[in-house]
Amino acid sequence: MMRVQYFIDTANLESIKKISDIFPIAGVTTNPTIIAKEKRDFKEIINDIFDIIGKDKIVHAQAVGTTAEIIVKEVQLLRDTFGENFYTKIPVTPEGIKAMKILSKDGHKITATGILSPQQIIMAAEAGAEYMAPYINRSDNIGENGIEIVKDAYKILEMTKKTDEEKLARYKRIFEPKILGASFKNVRQVHETILAGSKSVTAAPDVFEKLIYHPYTDWSMDTFNSDWKKVYGEKTLLDLL
Ligand SMILES: O=C[C@H](O)COP(=O)(O)O
Numbered sequence: 001m002m003r004v005q006y007f008i009d010t011a012n013l014e015s016i017k018k019i020s021d022i023f024p025i026a027g028v029t030t031n032p033t034i035i036a037k038e039k040r041d042f043k044e045i046i047n048d049i050f051d052i053i054g055k056d057k058i059v060h061a062q063a064v065g066t067t068a069e070i071i072v073k074e075v076q077l078l079r080d081t082f083g084e085n086f087y088t089k090i091p092v093t094p095e096g097i098k099a100m101k102i103l104s105k106d107g108h109k110i111t112a113t114g115i116l117s118p119q120q121i122i123m124a125a126e127a128g129a130e131y132m133a134p135y136i137n138r139s140d141n142i143g144e145n146g147i148e149i150v151k152d153a154y155k156i157l158e159m160t161k162k163t164d165e166e167k168l169a170r171y172k173r174i175f176e177p178k179i180l181g182a183s184f185k186n187v188r189q190v191h192e193t194i195l196a197g198s199k200s201v202t203a204a205p206d207v208f209e210k211l212i213y214h215p216y217t218d219w220s221m222d223t224f225n226s227d228w229k230k231v232y233g234e235k236t237l238l239d240l241l
Pocket residue numbers: 009030031113135137138182183184202204
């Protein structure tokens with residue numbers, strides 16, 4: 001059964017510790033800006049993230065080459081360095097799509113990034129990307145509609161589903177292509193993106209922590225706690241059962 005995968009969009013170790021301790025995360029996503037903010041060795045950052053979240057979780061980081069030739073070499077090196085649960089983000093530029101097409105024939109794990117249109121999602125999926133990351137807020141910011149990108153692309157992905165045999169023949173492995181909603185500034189964008197068909201989302205720590213926030217939840221728990229204390233003091237059920 002498919003579940004919603006929540007990723008944290010940061011390379012800040014304190015934030016990753018805090019959020020992964022509480023929430024059922026699928027992993028961490030980064031981009032070159034996020035990595036550069038840490039001003040530390042790239043390999044150490046990725047290893048530190050895996051140490052915190054566990055090697056069974058996923059980490060995404062971006063290739064920085066601008067030609068297919070360099071991107072292909074970066075991805076091969078990244079897989080050798082970080083193993084099976086590392087996904088390389090590759091931009092949906094012509095050189096990026098070319099690199100995806102070459103790499104997916106060899107079973108590489110790819111996340112297409114920099115997406116601002118439905119066709120970029122479909123093309124990346126055909127080229128063998130497993131995750132496709134549309135930038136919802138960046139789209140909304142220029143008067144377009146990030147959620148519509150997800151809706152349209154999801155519909156086409158559903159229409160063009162491949163059998164396991166076709167996937168094995170084309171990509172050397174079986175996986176479900178997933179829209180990875182990214183670039184969020186508020187909870188509504190995250191929610192609508194999932195509703196539109198995105199089976200995975202990545203949110204920066206500030207938005208991530210707000211996903212379950214509601215003032216009436218806090219108010220309700222405060223009321224329960226104070227009513228309980230009036231009768232039972234500091235006792236918990238551990239003292240009463
Ligand atoms: O890698 C993509 C990021 O999720 C973009 O997010 P941002 O628009 O908040 O920088």
